Amino acid sequence: MSRSRVTVVDIARAAGVSKSTVSLVLQASPLVNEATRAKVNAVIRELGYVYNRGAANLRQSASSRIIGIIVNDLTNSFFAELAVGMDMVMQSAGYVQFLSNSAESVDRQREVVASMREHGISGLIISPARGTEAADLKPLAASGIPVVSVVRNVVGAKVSSLVSDNYAGAKAAVAHLVSLGHSRIAFLGGIANTTVFAERVQGWRDALVEAGFEAPDMLVIGSTASRAGGVAAIERALSLPAPPTAALCFNDAAAFGVCDGLRAAGREPGRDFAVVGFDDVIEAETAVPALTTVSVDPQGMGRRAAQLLLKQINTGKVEPEAIVGSVRLVVRQSCGAGEKAGRMSA
Amino acid sequence: MSRSRVTVVDIARAAGVSKSTVSLVLQASPLVNEATRAKVNAVIRELGYVYNRGAANLRQSASSRIIGIIVNDLTNSFFAELAVGMDMVMQSAGYVQFLSNSAESVDRQREVVASMREHGISGLIISPARGTEAADLKPLAASGIPVVSVVRNVVGAKVSSLVSDNYAGAKAAVAHLVSLGHSRIAFLGGIANTTVFAERVQGWRDALVEAGFEAPDMLVIGSTASRAGGVAAIERALSLPAPPTAALCFNDAAAFGVCDGLRAAGREPGRDFAVVGFDDVIEAETAVPALTTVSVDPQGMGRRAAQLLLKQINTGKVEPEAIVGSVRLVVRQSCGAGEKAGRMSA
Numbered sequence: 001m002s003r004s005r006v007t008v009v010d011i012a013r014a015a016g017v018s019k020s021t022v023s024l025v026l027q028a029s030p031l032v033n034e035a036t037r038a039k040v041n042a043v044i045r046e047l048g049y050v051y052n053r054g055a056a057n058l059r060q061s062a063s064s065r066i067i068g069i070i071v072n073d074l075t076n077s078f079f080a081e082l083a084v085g086m087d088m089v090m091q092s093a094g095y096v097q098f099l100s101n102s103a104e105s106v107d108r109q110r111e112v113v114a115s116m117r118e119h120g121i122s123g124l125i126i127s128p129a130r131g132t133e134a135a136d137l138k139p140l141a142a143s144g145i146p147v148v149s150v151v152r153n154v155v156g157a158k159v160s161s162l163v164s165d166n167y168a169g170a171k172a173a174v175a176h177l178v179s180l181g182h183s184r185i186a187f188l189g190g191i192a193n194t195t196v197f198a199e200r201v202q203g204w205r206d207a208l209v210e211a212g213f214e215a216p217d218m219l220v221i222g223s224t225a226s227r228a229g230g231v232a233a234i235e236r237a238l239s240l241p242a243p244p245t246a247a248l249c250f251n252d253a254a255a256f257g258v259c260d261g262l263r264a265a266g267r268e269p270g271r272d273f274a275v276v277g278f279d280d281v282i283e284a285e286t287a288v289p290a291l292t293t294v295s296v297d298p299q300g301m302g303r304r305a306a307q308l309l310l311k312q313i314n315t316g317k318v319e320p321e322a323i324v325g326s327v328r329l330v331v332r333q334s335c336g337a338g339e340k341a342g343r344m345s346a
Numbered sequence: 347m348s349r350s351r352v353t354v355v356d357i358a359r360a361a362g363v364s365k366s367t368v369s370l371v372l373q374a375s376p377l378v379n380e381a382t383r384a385k386v387n388a389v390i391r392e393l394g395y396v397y398n399r400g401a402a403n404l405r406q407s408a409s410s411r412i413i414g415i416i417v418n419d420l421t422n423s424f425f426a427e428l429a430v431g432m433d434m435v436m437q438s439a440g441y442v443q444f445l446s447n448s449a450e451s452v453d454r455q456r457e458v459v460a461s462m463r464e465h466g467i468s469g470l471i472i473s474p475a476r477g478t479e480a481a482d483l484k485p486l487a488a489s490g491i492p493v494v495s496v497v498r499n500v501v502g503a504k505v506s507s508l509v510s511d512n513y514a515g516a517k518a519a520v521a522h523l524v525s526l527g528h529s530r531i532a533f534l535g536g537i538a539n540t541t542v543f544a545e546r547v548q549g550w551r552d553a554l555v556e557a558g559f560e561a562p563d564m565l566v567i568g569s570t571a572s573r574a575g576g577v578a579a580i581e582r583a584l585s586l587p588a589p590p591t592a593a594l595c596f597n598d599a600a601a602f603g604v605c606d607g608l609r610a611a612g613r614e615p616g617r618d619f620a621v622v623g624f625d626d627v628i629e630a631e632t633a634v635p636a637l638t639t640v641s642v643d644p645q646g647m648g649r650r651a652a653q654l655l656l657k658q659i660n661t662g663k664v665e666p667e668a669i670v671g672s673v674r675l676v677v678r679q680s681c682g683a684g685e686k687a688g689r690m691s692a
Contacts, residue, residue: 066461074426075628084421087447091454096461098444101433108437115412115442119465227629256629263634282421283573283602288609 015043067097067309068116068124070109072152074101076226076253078279078298079127082150085302086125093310095122102129110136117143123309127151130194134158146312150305153195153322160312160321162305166196166278169294169327170203173248173276176292176329178211180337182246182274186219188233188258190250197222197250200278204248225250230257231264238265246274246335252281252293259289259334275334289333296327361389413443413655414462414470416455418498420447422572422599424625424644425473428496431648432471439656441468448475456482463489469655473497476540480504492658496651499541499668506658506667508651512542512624515640515673516549519594519622522638522675524557526683528592528620532565534579534604536596543568543596546624550594571596576603577610584611592620592681598627598639605635605680621680635679642673 008026012019017040024032025040032040067090071079083099090097098116102109109129113136116124123146126137134156140147147159154161177185187204190197201220208215221236223229230249234257237244249255255277259269269275270289277284280295308321331337354372358365363386370378371386378386413436417425429445436443444462448455455475459482462470469492472483480502486493493505500507523531533550536543547566554561567582569575576595580603583590595601601623605615615621616635623630626641654667677683 066465075423075430077421077423077426080420080423080426084447084449087449096458097446099446100443101430101445103430103433112442119412228632231632257632260632260634286574286577286603286606288606 010047011040011043014047015040065095066119066121067095067306068112068121068126069097069099070102070112070116070124070126070128071099072102072104072127072129073225074099074103076251077281077283078251078253078296081281081298082127082302082305085299086306087302088299089303089306089310093306104129106131106133106136113137113140117145121145123147123313125150125305125309128154130191146309148305148309148312150301151196158320160308160323162301162308162323162325163196164296164301164325165327166199167203167206169278169296169329170200170248171207172203172327172329173278173292173294174204174207175211176331176337177246177248177274177276177335178207178213180246180274180335183211183213184219184242184244184246185213186221186237186244186247188221188237188247188249189223189229189254190225192222200248200250219244222250223254226253227257227260230254230259231261232257234258234261235265246276248276248278250278252277252279252284252291255291255293255334256283256287259287259291270334270336274336276329277334280330284330285332287334292332292335292337293330294327295330296325301325356393357386357389360393361386411441412465412467413441413652414458414467414472415443415445416448416458416462416470416472416474417445418448418450418473418475419571420445420449422597423627423629424597424599424642427627427644428473428648428651431645432652433648434645435649435652435656439652450475452477452479452482459483459486463491467491469493469659471496471651471655474500476537492655494651494655494658496647497542504666506654506669508647508654508669508671509542510642510647510671511673512545513549513552515624515642515675516546516594517553518549518673518675519624519638519640520550520553521557522677522683523592523594523620523622523681524553524559526592526620526681529557529559530565530588530590530592531559532567532583532590532593534567534583534593534595535569535575535600536571538568546594546596565590568596569600572599573603573606576600576605577607578603580604580607581611592622594622594624596624598623598625598630598637601637601639601680602629602633605633605637616680616682620682622675623680626676630676631678633680638678638681638683639676640673641676642671647671 008019008022012022022040025037069083073079087097100112106129125148127150132154134154137147137157137159141158149159149161153163174185187201205215221233223233249258255275258275262269262273267273277291277293280293284291284293354365354368357368368386371383415429433443446458452475471494473496478500480500483493483503483505487504495505495507499509533547551561567579569579595604601621604621608615608619613619623637623639626639630637630639
């Protein structure tokens with residue numbers, strides 16, 4: 001219910017344009033030229049007019065121009081960067097993005113999905129909470145609202161997905177550590193019952209086995225996928241009878257924690273123990289030692305997810321697409337290779 | 347426009363309750379007991395009913411149960427933690443929170459505010475973008491939508507605000523560095539034309555002057571308030587003719603960058619150079635060295651902001667309140683005091 005008394009007619013009169021031009025501007029139509037749009041928008045702001053989308057949606061099937069984003073852990077900078085990447089694309093396409101954090105709660109996620117649906121989102125990008133079932137996303141697909149699942153897949157949900165090649169990334173990282181002379185390589189951090197975890201551990205295992213080394217279960221040390229989780233995991237790893245000399249970490253947040261834990265134990269990451277992360281968040285590059293990591297490029301992934309969703313919104317097609325984004329190993333200092341390179345060039 | 351064919355009558359029948367009970371549940375009324383609410387909600391989920399709030403809002407003045415949150419830099423973990431703190435309170439109060447990132451763009455912020463207003467938010471918590479003017483928030487206050495401005499104030503905007511005692515925090519931090527024997531103390535990071543920056547620099551300056559030391563402008567080295575900004579600021583500080591031996595940083599993100607930059611220059615933070623941050627983000631505690639910082643407690647600040655907003659929503663009063671939250675210095679290792687304490691107890 002609009003509390004404003006200003007009408008489209010008032011706007012049209014003040015801007016010196018027709019009523020239908022004002023309507024087109026309100027609907028973000030591409031038929032209006034930039035100068036006219038700017039003039040009308042200036043008047044709208046000046047008069048404090050509020051376009052009542054709720055009423056408009058009841059009158060006509062106007063698009064709401066809102067995109068819903070749900071992430072599972074807003075405190076992990078990976079998801080913040082993912083959202084920033086999405087926003088770049090959504091903003092230039094004329095959408096406003098509303099983000100909610102499920103904090104890994106399926107119940108909260110259900111509330112948020114219902115609320116977003118009710119407010120007429122044009123589409124949803126979701127990094128699903130652990131334990132999300134196909135049924136949680138079905139109502140959206142059934143209503144014809146395009147959904148893109150990112151980072152994690154939801155088995156059986158007929159929605160598009162954009163995930164990383166976790167297996168290949170983990171395998172490449174471990175092969176790199178093997179090439180640096182390591183044979184006792186741990187997998188540190190991350191919570192076990194997720195597909196992403198299973199895929200990365202499988203890559204770790206296969207790379208070790210292919211190199212002729214052991215991949216014992218005791219070297220897989222799960223924890224929360226956070227900095228604090230990384231600290232806990234490296235503590236346990238260092239207390240093993242035959243401790244590892246290197247680790248692939250579940251994600252960059254855990255890898256930073258592993259570096260912290262190594263220093264707390266008087267060992268310098270990169271020099272005394274090789275650390276590789278997964279994600280390539282912004283601070284991976286500026287950290288000391290700079291983090292060697294499997295680059296998923298969160299902002300780039302966000303942009304691609306947004307483009308995939310927009311394509312579905314614009315074409316009106318919600319045929320699910322499953323995209324596995326390629327990843328690449330970015331070698332910096334934390335694996336020790338950078339140190340060696342530095343010494344060689346010195 | 348609801349695309350669902352399920353009606354309130356269907357829900358009532360399936361749940362074995364009256365139609366008005368279903369309506370009360372849909373309006374999150376406290377008059378329905380928990381067991382009934384759970385039963386009705388289960389049926390709603392099962393049948394895939396969508397409550398059309400847009401239509402409901404036109405029929406009656408039902409509250410929309412959405413809170414808008416706008417932050418100015420989602421990539422800074424401070425704001426993610428702030429949002430998580432708000433969400434805890436909002437969730438238990440039965441609200442869903444929609445967050446948008448202005449990325450310091452006043453234009454984008456204006457679009458987001460308009461979109462949130464249009465979708466009937468019950469209230470807004472905003473950490474305003476740089477350059478936000480009172481006029482940008484006036485339409486909300488004029489519509490009777492409660493607004494709480496956090497972190498930064500908007501001069502002249504008649505909205506409630508919750509900011510930190512930046513001056514006292516900075517002064518306490520510098521006094522602590524003076525007590526550890528430092529006299530040449532820099533202020534590193536942060537962008538100059540904000541109130542927060544001005545208040546913190548003033549605290550730095552007054553503490554130095556009161557201790558009888560100089561506070562030359564060349565020791566105030568601004569940069570982006572990020573990890574990368576901290577790296578750049580300490581590089582410049584170390585290249586001064588008479589470099590500082592300690593620094594108060596604009597925020598924790600910059601302080602982590604200062605630590606990175608010190609290590610890159612072969613100097614160990616805490617031992618060779620004292621570093622103090624501002625915010626107390628989660629990783630301040632687990633970082634190595636653990637960061638000495640002025641604790642603003644972002645999650646706690648988020649919770650208080652949410653409570654302030656809820657009070658205004660529930661009482662229907664939008665009389666602006668201005669709250670300055672107290673801060674406290676948390677002494678850990680990065681200032682060198684922890685090392686000393688450690689040695690003393692050894």
